[in-house]
Amino acid sequence: MAAKKRKTPIIHYSKIKSRPGREIILFRRLLVICLLLAILGALLFGIFSGLKYAGSFLLSRNPSFALKNIEVSSDGRLSPDDLLDYSGLQVGTNIFAVEIGPLRKKFEMLALVESVTIDRKLPGTLKIRIMERTAVAQLCWSTRGLPFLLDRHGVVLPMTDSGSSLPLIEGFKPEKLQQGDCVTDPGIMQCLKILVAVDDLGLGARLSFSKFNIRSADFVTAVVNNDTTVRFPLHSAHEKLARLADSLQKVREEGRRAKTVDLIPDGRNVPVIYYE
Numbered sequence: 001m002a003a004k005k006r007k008t009p010i011i012h013y014s015k016i017k018s019r020p021g022r023e024i025i026l027f028r029r030l031l032v033i034c035l036l037l038a039i040l041g042a043l044l045f046g047i048f049s050g051l052k053y054a055g056s057f058l059l060s061r062n063p064s065f066a067l068k069n070i071e072v073s074s075d076g077r078l079s080p081d082d083l084l085d086y087s088g089l090q091v092g093t094n095i096f097a098v099e100i101g102p103l104r105k106k107f108e109m110l111a112l113v114e115s116v117t118i119d120r121k122l123p124g125t126l127k128i129r130i131m132e133r134t135a136v137a138q139l140c141w142s143t144r145g146l147p148f149l150l151d152r153h154g155v156v157l158p159m160t161d162s163g164s165s166l167p168l169i170e171g172f173k174p175e176k177l178q179q180g181d182c183v184t185d186p187g188i189m190q191c192l193k194i195l196v197a198v199d200d201l202g203l204g205a206r207l208s209f210s211k212f213n214i215r216s217a218d219f220v221t222a223v224v225n226n227d228t229t230v231r232f233p234l235h236s237a238h239e240k241l242a243r244l245a246d247s248l249q250k251v252r253e254e255g256r257r258a259k260t261v262d263l264i265p266d267g268r269n270v271p272v273i274y275y276e
Contacts, residue, residue, distance in 0.1 A: 076132030187214030
């Protein structure tokens with residue numbers, strides 16, 4: 001018998017699709033997220049723009065909110081009329097078109113102004129209240145000119161008739177000084193803190209300061225009640241002032257007069273030298 005012929009097997013090849021790599025999947029997801037965020041951002045911008053336009057139409061473009069009254073007041077020397085001219089405000093301007101922040105900063109640029117309050121009273125009134133700086137001391141800074149005045153923060157103010165009765169600070173030698181400058185010398189700041197503390201502690205009837213000297217870099221010397229010289233450290237103004245009041249009270253109860261008082265030591269006893 002003839003041998004059977006073996007059939008050659010037929011091999012079929014199928015194409016297998018390869019899966020994308022992890023990097024490609026992450027990239028696609030990131031791209032989708034970015035697109036969604038962009039759409040969301042555009043949507044929010046559109047809403048914001050619409051609300052802004054609606055607010056502008058209803059408020060800042062509404063003739064019902066035109067300024068009819070601009071009330072300016074000050075607790076000091078500045079004239080309301082001069083302040084109004086300085087503001088640049090005009091009757092008829094929309095009350096919501098007035099930018100409160102920049103207007104407040106403009107007033108605060110004046111040397112005499114300490115704080116500003118601006119309120120809108122609808123529909124057409126703007127109230128501006130100016131609180132001026134109050135001088136607490138004189139500052140002798142040049143032998144050729146008049147002293148300047150200082151407020152509690154060290155801001156330089158022009159001299160006034162009433163300012164000549166304030167305590168005088170000596171020993172400060174700047175190259176240049178003008179109104180509106182802010183003095184930050186540690187000795188001067190301690191003098192100002194002492195004077196403010198007198199009012200804070202209600203000691204004005206017991207302690208009267210006439211002069212300060214800041215020539216030393218480590219302490220401040222003051223003349224109290226016309227005949228007592230006191231040394232203050234450059235810290236703890238309230239505490240040291242209370243100790244001074246107690247010490248002088250004890251001296252008066254003993255029927256004596258204090259020539260010098262040294263408040264620099266931190267011990268219980270305050271060193272006092274008496275008049276003979």
